[in-house]
Every structure is written in structure tokens, then in C-alpha cells.
Amino acid sequence: MWKNKIELQTQPYLNIEYLGILVDSSSPIVKNSALRLRKIRQAINYGFDRRKMILYLRNSLGTPAESGFVPMGLPSFNDSLVKGYTYDPNKAAQLLQEAGFPGGKGLKPVKLLTISIYADFGNFIARQLEEIGIPVQVEVVQKSLLFEMTSGSKAAFFRGGWIADYPDAENYLSVFYSKNPAPPNYTRYKNPVFDKVFEQAIKETNDSIRYTLYRQADQIVINDAPVVPLWYDKVIHLVQKNVSGFPPNALNLLELRRTQIN
Numbered sequence: 023m024w025k026n027k028i029e030l031q032t033q034p035y036l037n038i039e040y041l042g043i044l045v046d047s048s049s050p051i052v053k054n055s056a057l058r059l060r061k062i063r064q065a066i067n068y069g070f071d072r073r074k075m076i077l078y079l080r081n082s083l084g085t086p087a088e089s090g091f092v093p094m095g096l097p098s099f100n101d102s103l104v105k106g107y108t109y110d111p112n113k114a115a116q117l118l119q120e121a122g123f124p125g126g127k128g129l130k131p132v133k134l135l136t137i138s139i140y141a142d143f144g145n146f147i148a149r150q151l152e153e154i155g156i157p158v159q160v161e162v163v164q165k166s167l168l169f170e171m172t173s174g175s176k177a178a179f180f181r182g183g184w185i186a187d188y189p190d191a192e193n194y195l196s197v198f199y200s201k202n203p204a205p206p207n208y209t210r211y212k213n214p215v216f217d218k219v220f221e222q223a224i225k226e227t228n229d230s231i232r233y234t235l236y237r238q239a240d241q242i243v244i245n246d247a248p249v250v251p252l253w254y255d256k257v258i259h260l261v262q263k264n265v266s267g268f269p270p271n272a273l274n275l276l277e278l279r280r281t282q283i284n
Contacts, residue, residue, distance in 0.1 A: 024276040030108060033270035034095030036186035036254035038194070041066075041134065042146070044178045045248045046210035051178050056129055060119040061083045063158075063247035067107035070150035077252050079142055081088040083258065087251030090196075090240035091184075092191045094254045095272035097108050098233035099191075104240050106251060114154045126155020135168055136181040143252065144181065172208045182208060182249075189272060191236040192224055198243050224234045 043057050044064075056062045071085050072086035085094055089101035115125070123129045135143045143164050148158035158179075163171075171177040184206075186193050197200055199220055200212035216239055243249070257274045267280035275282035 023146055029263060030271045031257075031259040031261055033092065033257045033259075034085070034272055035082070035257040035274055036093060036189060036272045037183060038091060038093045038182075039084075039140075039143075039183045039252040039255070040087070040091070041250035041252065042172065042177075042180050042182045043248050043250070044089075044176060044209055046212075049210070050135060051174055051218070054131070055122065055178050056121070057132060057178055059121050060115050060247060062123070064220050065114040065117040065121070066151060066156060067184065067247055067250050068110045068117065069154050069156060070147045071109040072212060073109070073141065075146050076142075079126035079146060080253065084253035084255050089251075089254050090244050091249060091251055092194045092236065093242050096186075096189060096191050097229075098236040100218070100237060100273060104237050104244065105113075106244050109163070111154050114248075118155055123155070126157065129156060130159040131159050132179050133161055134179045135161050135177050137168055140181050157194050157217055173204050175204060175208075175210055176279045180208070183202060186273060191233070191240070192220075195223070195239050195243070196234060198239075198248070211243070211244060211246070213247040216246075264265040264283070 032281050043063055044052055046052055047058065052058050072088060076084050076086050077084060087106065089106045090104040092099055118124065118126060134144050141160060144160035148160050151158050154278045168180060172180050183196060184197060184271060197206045198205065198211045198216060200217050202209065220233055223239060226232040226235060226271065257270050259270055263267055264284045266282050266284060
């Protein structure tokens with residue numbers, strides 16, 4: 023019915039949805055949690071099917087985040103150079119065993135804090151993680167409470183999202199810079215190797231060198247797994263055929279300066 027009347031435009035949107043894990047070793051809620059172990063965090067990343075989740079719960083609106091924290095749509099994004107996590111329950115089980123929890127034996131339930139509109143995603147992930155032996159309890163809270171808890175480093179495991187303030191990977195990687203407070207460093211991630219590469223990148227004026235450094239920094243974070251990337255977002259526009267000069271953009275800005283209705 024709409025075939026010759028409406029044009030469907032899709033474009034990567036500079037937004038990533040993720041799960042954050044508090045990794046501040048001085049925090050009492052981290053000291054007593056298995057999430058302090060990198061192999062457990064990696065097992066969570068391997069333990070659920072992002073592709074199936076996006077297909078069934080997002081109607082394929084978005085791209086499974088199987089690369090880094092820096093999303094599609096940025097020039098430095100390269101999923102063949104920054105390797106993330108794909109669904110691999112066998113690898114997750116192996117990591118659990120190496121961490122001292124074979125089949126999840128001895129693991130205490132982990133509480134995942136989220137807001138109501140993301141509860142379905144939390145439940146999907148929890149069900150799949152339970153199958154490999156990681157018990158997750160999804161708790162729905164008000165948005166203001168979640169912000170208060172993540173800002174105050176009182177949430178061990180939480181849902182988050184990051185929309186670009188400006189179109190550069192520095193905006194995403196600053197989330198992990200140890201000198202930054204929460205926000206933006208909600209996970210309280212601290213790695214001197216990452217900091218060194220990040221500082222080099224933001225001083226670098228040559229784009230191609232800077233992008234290489236961004237990818238190195240992104241890979242360091244992904245290997246340490248203070249976050250569980252879920253999906254890279256997409257912009258969708260339905261545009262009538264008589265409209266021209268209305269290009270989509272990765273910041274989803276309403277750009278009408280050259281738009282005409284013919």
C-alpha cells in the first residue's frame with residue numbers, strides 16, 4: 023500500500039545500549055561479588071544471544087553489539103579490528119570453570135537494576151545466563167533512583183545507554199577514563215594502560231593515527247569487560263516521496279535547511 027508513497031531510511035544512530043558492571047575494587051559491594059572477576063564478566067558477555075534478542079525484542083531495529091563500546095556510525099568504528107563478544111555458551115561455561123565456579127556452582131545471585139521499558143531485555147538475558155549457571159535477578163527501579171545509584175557507585179550491575187554529545191569516539195571512551203567521576207565513569211573502571219592510550223589519542227591531530235589509538239583503547243576495555251554491550255542503535259525515518267534534501271544523520275538531528283516539499 024505504501025510502496026510508492028513512502029521511503030524508508032535507516033542510518034546508524036550514535037547510541038549504544040549496554041549493561042554496566044561496577045569494578046571499583048575498594049567498594050564493599052564489589053569485594054563480595056563474583057563480578058569483580060574478569061572471567062565472570064567475560065562469561066556474561068558470551069552467555070546470551072544478542073542477535074536473537076534484537077530480532078525478537080527490537081524487531082531488528084539495531085545492530086547486535088559484537089564489537090566495542092564505540093558504536094557504528096563513527097569513522098573509527100571497525101568491527102574487524104575491534105573484537106567483541108558473540109553468543110558462545112561453551113566459552114562462557116569454560117570461563118566459569120576457570121574462575122572457580124564450574125557450572126555456576128557457588129555463584130550467588132547477581133541483581134541487575136533496570137528501568138521498566140528495558141525489563142524484557144533484562145529478563146531475556148537473565149534466562150539465558152541462568153542456563154549456563156549464572157543466576158541473575160532483574161529488579162525494576164525508577165529512572166531517578168537508578169541514576170542516583172549508578173552515580174553514587176551503589177549499583178553492582180545495571181542497564182545503561184550512551185548517546186553521543188558529539189560525533190567522535192573520544193566521547194564514548196571518556197566513559198572509562200579513570201580520572202573521570204561518575205558520570206560518565208559509572209563502572210569506576212581504572213586501567214593505566216587504557217588511560218595512556220586514551221591520553222595519546224586525544225592529543226593526536228592525525229585522524230588515522232587517532233582512530234587506531236581509539237580502537238586500541240576500545241579493545242582494552244572490551245577485554246576487561248566492565249560493560250556488556252547490547253546493541254548499536256539505528257535511526258529510522260519514513261519520508262514521503264515529494265520530500266527532498268532531508269538526509270538522515272547519526273546524531274538524529276532534525277536538519278531542515280535544505281529540505282523541500284516538491
